[in-house]
Amino acid sequence: MRLIPLALRRRLKRRSFARTWRKIEAFTYQCAPVPTWSRVRRLNDIAHVWERHPER
Numbered sequence: 001m002r003l004i005p006l007a008l009r010r011r012l013k014r015r016s017f018a019r020t021w022r023k024i025e026a027f028t029y030q031c032a033p034v035p036t037w038s039r040v041r042r043l044n045d046i047a048h049v050w051e052r053h054p055e056r
Helices: 006-031 034-047
Strands: none
Touching: 006 034
């Protein structure tokens, strides 16, 4: 028996994924060389991480 509905679990998982990758992008932008940061940025663009709004 699941206490949390599947749709809600998926939404929470997506939210944590977006938060994590935004943090990784911010960190690499500050600390890593340009190719690494641009790769992370490209991955985030492909995954539409910035289109998700976990703050809501």
